[in-house]
Amino acid sequence: MIVFNLLAGALLLLTGFLSVYLRNAVHAALALAANFVVMGTVYMVLQARFLGWVQIIVYAGAIMVLFVFVIMLLYAAQAEVGVDPLPWMRRAAAGVALAGFLALAYAFSAARSALGDKAATALLQGGTARVLGPVLWDEWRYPVMLVAALLFVATVAAVALLRPGRGTA
């Protein structure tokens, strides 16, 4: 188990780093897809089996295919090449990222004492659909409806934005 956790953590960090480091957009997208797949397996180990499969199917499947599709559609010929117009931006971004990491690590270390309760973990029973379903459709029914409406609106918006004959303005 420890071997799996270390390997998964290292893979998550490696693929995450590659996805923000690689210049070729297709390579970055593939690194991100690998990151999502590993993340799905980590969910399954962390007592969230249903979420793990949703992660692999929706994120690594649907969302990343959408990304690769758009990259292939209009981006393949246009990579991040040439002189960076804001050369100081990378250093500033690295500073912001480091500060964010330290702040998050501090906040998480404060919350650590609440975790690691084996009795509480047993309540999840692996986080299968049998456990998650009743919670979703009882306690979380209104948020589920709201998100469903939002997905519908987003789909209509995406189609409306790209309908032909909309003009070039």
Place this chain on the structure above:
Amino acid sequence: MSTFYLLVSAALFALGAYGVLARRSAILVFMSVELMLNAANLALVVFARGLGSASAQAVALLLIALAAAEVAVGLALVVAIYRTRESTLVDDLSELKG
């Protein structure tokens, strides 16, 4: 184990933040945003395990659905901008700066 994955989550979030700020293509900025969303989801799943709370997992599921909606609209915007500007570099979209 929980602490380890929380640290991984924080590191992934920081990597995503770096990508959002340093990347020049709108599509790659979007991918970095997805990385940050995933890092938040990982933290949610770790907390769900530690607290034995299926509600935290429900929030994570709703977050995945929200991310799907965000990607649909975001990529539609990128394609629409590319149609008029022939570019997806965020540096080319600077008309609104003060």
